[in-house]
Amino acid sequence: MKSKARIILFITSFIPVIAFKMIARVGEASLAQAKFATIVGLILAAVQLMLSKKLIQHTTYLEKAFLAFLAVGTTWVYLAPPNASSIFVENSTALLYFVLFLTTLIPQLFYYDPFTFAIAKQMTSERVWNTPHFRTINLHLTYFWSVIFLVNFFSTWLGHGEPLFSILVPLIIILGIGFPVVRIYPKYYLKRQFSPQSIDASLIPDTAKELISRMPMGFDPEAAGDLKVEIQFDLSGEGGGEMVLSISEGKCTFREGKSYSQP
Secondary structure, eight states: OHHHHHHHHHHHTTHHHHHHHHHHHSTTOOHHHHHHHHHHHHHHHHHHHHHHHHHTSOOOHHHHHHHHHHHHHHHHHHHSOHHHHHHHHHTHHHHHHHHHHHHHHHHHHTTOOOTTHHHHHTTSOGGGTTSHHHHHHHHHHHHHHHHHHHHHHHHHHHTTTOHIIIIIHHHHHIIIIIHHHHHHHHHHHHHHHTOOOOOOGGGSOSSHHHHHHTGGGGOOHHHHTTOOEEEEEEEOSTTOEEEEEEEETTEEEEEESOOTTOO
16 A cells, blocks of 8 residues: 555656646746746645655655755745746746756765665565665666756756757656666666676586585685584595594684594
8 A cells, every 4th residue: 555655646746846837837927927836836745745744654855856946936936026036937947957956966975865765665675675786776876867857957958948958858868768777777787796607617626525625715714713623524435535624723624534533
């Protein structure tokens, strides 16, 4: 039930900004419309945040970023002079992309979870959340989204809010590059990390005796500590015989014969 709520709330987290843009830009896009749009968006963003806290006891960076953006926008259009207010209305899309850029860049710099953590946790099993690979993948994807949002900011800003540069180009980048990379990169990363390695056949022991004789090569003195013991092997068949592994004073040695501790 909670996983479904997370997915639904992730989708609805975009509604406040969508409502703001639709109301602010309809018709002649007057200052009065902008004031109404920011209030509606701010209320919806606040409701979204409260629902997330109540239903899943968690809020995402995305929800917080949209709420902050609309709170600043509301303050801007209501308290700033008309000329300054129009700057926000005309450049709201560029400013939104810049807020998203900061949201994807800043948290991990202060040792908080990366931007994509909350979304990735909805799509993966809980047992992998604390693995180093999960965090590394999300850090890479978070910085990737930082670049995406920064490119979209410049596209919108330099394109002076024209639909081609503020809507079409960003959508192409997000849908054509962003989402495919999010789907492909985790598998690509894990495949590279765990790609099968060729094994030198000469390193494989031919007999059990040879295998035991090589065991001191993998000995870990720290794990052994003060352990003092002799392990007796008595192997039958070809290549068998009596042999001993001796562990003492942080060393492991191999010899043929019987253990000294045996009568």
